[in-house]
């Protein structure tokens with residue numbers, strides 16, 4: 001994959017995470033992005049920028065390596081559980097793209113597992 005495309009992917013992932021955190025924060029903290037959620041977002045961005053697997057993987061939440069710290073990982077999972085379904089309503093195109101990536105990713109994981117068994 002070209003470097004530009006990888007960069008583009010990083011930006012898109014950041015955008016998606018930001019939207020999800022914003023939806024979560026609005027409901028839970030009554031703000032657009034409170035300091036706590038801002039911190040989580042900054043953390044996610046840092047991981048995205050540093051991720052060496054950006055080319056091959058879909059989204060950090062599916063990454064095998066799990067470079068997130070335990071605490072941050074739990075938090076981001078909570079955000080995704082909450083905002084994932086709501087994304088469909090607020091940002092249908094982004095949500096559908098994310099869903100397609102998820103399905104593709106799960107399929108490729110199944111294939112990998114089958115190949116490992118052989």
Ligand SMILES: [Zn+2]
Nearest residue numbers: 025029034037
């Ligand atoms: Zn918040």
